[in-house]
Amino acid sequence: MTALATALSAAEADSLPLDRIDVSRAELFERNIEGDYFRRLRREDPVHYCAESAYGPYWSITRYKDIMAVDTNHQVFSSEASLGGIIIEDGIQKSSNEGSIDLPNFIAMDPPRHDEQRKAVSPIVAPANLAKLEGVIRERICRTLDGLPVGETFDWVPAVSIELTTQMLATLFDFPFEERSKLTRWSDVATAEPGSGIVDSWEQRTSELMECAATFQGLWNERVKNPGMDLVSMLAHSPATRDMTPQNYLGNVLLLIVGGNDTTRNSMSGGVLALDRNPKEREKLYANPALIDSMVPEIIRWQTPLSHMRRTAIADAEVGGKTIRKGDKVVMWYISGNRDETAIDRPDDFIIDRERPRQHLSFGFGVHRCVGNRLAEMQLKILWEEIMKRFSRVEVMDEPVRVRSNFVRGYASMPVKLHAH
Amino acid sequence: MTRVNYVEANGKVHAVEADAGMSAMEAAVKNAVPGIDGDCGGAAACATCHVYVDDAWIAKTGPAQDGLEKSMLEFAEDVRESSRLACQITLDERLDGLVLRLPEKQH
């Protein structure tokens, strides 16, 4: 953005009457100016009520400590799908839409149901298992990086971020590798509504998801007999999940695909942008590659791949001095909490050697805290280790195109050029 | 001052002196005891401070508390009767000499 455009957007954010501020407008994120609005809210009205928006009335929680208070209070702040689920837009998986299907999964459940299902899935991404996956993931990352052109401009998003994320998902499920692009397609379809450019009707969405279901049912049947170390085998054999309904199984498979997809992808792109914009940090990194360990969580904080998570109050509660009523929609803006100067030192800056780099909100906190957090970190760590071996710089050639979304915070494209050592 | 001994899975001991009122997570982080990260800053909300309280001490620290501590421990690895979140153990005189064992891998 030019200096003038930056000044204008800050002025716009400061001049609106508070009650007219609606941070859910996807356009703010696409233009990368949401930060000005959140800065104002944190300062003047950190727990903010917006009476009218495209998603109806909602509360915005913008400070780190208030977000923590909501996230850790699942008795009051529910994730239940039937109440609206976990994003500002009420759940799209509503069977009330003709031709649509219901896909229950544990991110949109409260304890105790949530806990049972989560326990069945978490061992796959536990340290011991991750260590086993590391070799395959590294080998696949190396192969992809070795195939990239040096000294030519190309789009990093499809060539690296999408490709590597898809490969990781295929590895996790031990999904037929040559057909891996289906996983990305299903992830897109699962979160799409008719008219979004991805599917044309609820029927089309349902029929593609049925194909997904059939494919994963096939994998299930195969692995009931011959289990491996993959996620499908775990789901098919764990006492908590082996008797799941097929729809619940598909719901959980899709949760893992969707949960790991845009998030990992956009941290892979975000890291490139962050290092390009901060040459001093890049110098520090190349002088001391061990800093990758603290850089990776910093990339995830700086990027904040999911701008928010939503809850629904099931009782009256006080947050930051305001009374939230039973039934209200409550949005925790992680992107704002991660820029809260009262919780994080120089929060707008990308600093690869922070003392406590994992103190950020990007993975949420409490019982829903991201199950894949260490997997995501491992993946980024390997990526940066291998990038540094091969290239002296990944130069961003033009302003990236950002996704128009108040939920997924990321990039549609990012032209880059690789420099050899 | 409360002395706490953190014992790694490989037997290595880290003897630490903490101010009364600190949590066992804060004392570990402050003294760079490996394997205790404390990502959530002590809110019992990340389970990166899982420890096993030594048998001789469990009566004094008490078991994991109902609510968030127990819920979060549900998702930790290799959880036992003596499992606690270190951030939920407040150090005081009574706990002088406390022995906490670290899990093999935390997360």
Ligand code: HEM
């Ligand atoms: C940088 C990458 C990632 C980010 C920023 C991220 C972010 C998040 C956040 C904020 C939540 C909390 C949801 C809530 O509180 O409602 C979450 C949950 C979850 N994530 Fe991730 N995630 C990432 C990578 C992954 C990966 C790689 C996987 C798949 C293996 C994954 C699977 C899940 C699942 C299954 C949940 C639901 C946990 C629950 O409800 O108990 N995530 N993630």
Ligand code: FES
């Ligand atoms: S520090 Fe997060 S649970 Fe103890």
